[in-house]
């Protein structure tokens with residue numbers, strides 16, 4: 001028990017004194033996850049919106065595939081990206097394995113279906129609400145998409161937050177394709193796993209607190225967005 | 235170029251194997267205010283949407299070529315659709331689509347907000363309005379760009395006596411200024427107050443069209459007499 005209290009005390013000391021390792025690892029985590037988030041949003045938000053308002057032949061199939069991809073175990077994503085990027089794989093020449101770029105690729109694959117799916121649901125509901133009016137007002141396709149994105153921006157932000165939450169706490173895929181290399185690909189989750197194994201609870205707990213704080217912030221933001229939405233405070 | 239006349243020839247709308255409208259042949263032309271009456275499920279909403287060009291025919295023809303004609307028309311839906319924006323932004327929306335200047339928008343918004351007595355709610359989210367206030371907002375948003383032709387689907391069904399009078403006055407003023415109006419209502423007294431001419435729709439078919447005095451006082455069809463008496467129609 002004493003060890004644990006000492007660990008917690010040490011962890012707070014690391015945070016308060018802005019320990020170099022802790023700061024470096026936290027910043028790298030944010031950098032990787034935010035990069036993945038930007039890329040994933042650039043793909044998923046238009047895709048989800050498009051799926052909500054455009055009727056085309058294989059629409060249902062695409063949605064089903066998207067939902068299936070959402071359930072993909074991250075470890076398997078890691079494995080697949082590893083194989084693709086490994087020296088003998090199709091993209092081996094790029095030399096991306098065990099770099100932050102590899103980790104970003106894995107995270108993009110993991111969160112794009114999630115963001116697209118949440119976006120699709122929200123935009124589908126909004127489109128059902130607006131459909132008759134926008135048709136009646138003779139809006140063009142771009143005007144419709146613009147209106148939906150503008151008026152659905154809270155849902156889109158919620159979708160992005162869900163993606164961020166999933167990516168920042170993910171460990172399996174990141175570990176496989178990043179390799180958890182010190183000063184290069186070590187991020188919050190992989191560092192916690194490592195330090196816990198090594199018995200350095202102070203750093204592990206300190207990093208854990210940072211991760212918890214980020215997760216809490218995301219949840220609070222999501223909750224706040226949901227509340228403003230339901231109270232009609234658009 | 236005027237959107238009138240609009241001519242239907244043997245227009246039919248089928249849904250799920252049933253004919254829900256038609257065959258209907260009629261011409262919408264001239265000036266004034268037409269009241270469309272008929273029991274629940276008669277097809278009034280469907281007929282108005284066909285004339286507006288937002289429901290496609292299963293058979294027969296409609297004379298306007300849909301999209302272009304709609305720019306000079308407006309439609310007020312039976313269940314009011316409000317955008318998830320402020321009251322002012324709702325009123326601005328159709329004007330923005332037409333790229334009206336900021337100054338003109340501001341002036342029209344002030345004018346119409348006053349007419350529907352929502353001037354103190356302009357900055358409020360439209361989602362917080364009551365059912366009746368939403369209906370008034372939807373009417374103002376339809377009228378705000380001075381359409382040549384307006385369809386209103388039971389526009390006063392949620393309104394109290396005073397608001398109903400105000401909307402009726404507003405419609406009469408628009409009619410006198412040359413706007414062609416077609417509205418459905420279940421309120422026979424309202425029909426008498428407003429109509430220049432009236433149509434009776436039963437089971438998807440037009441049973442009588444006549445100038446208002448004749449329609450309400452000496453209808454040619456026994457069915458119209460029965461409807462005005464409140465009898466069950468078959």
Ligand SMILES: Nc1ncnc2c1ncn2[C@@H]1O[C@H](COP(=O)(O)OP(=O)(O)OP(=O)(O)O)[C@@H](O)[C@H]1O
Nearest residue numbers: 249250254272273274275276277278279280281312
């Ligand atoms: N998409 C649809 N699929 C199947 N049936 C439909 C559809 N839309 C309308 N109907 C049916 O068509 C009939 C006419 O509907 P419509 O809404 O035009 O009636 P209405 O005269 O406006 O009735 P109300 O006075 O209740 O508003 C109804 O029986 C309705 O159930």
Ligand SMILES: [Mg+2]
Nearest residue numbers: 278279312387
């Ligand atoms: Mg109706």
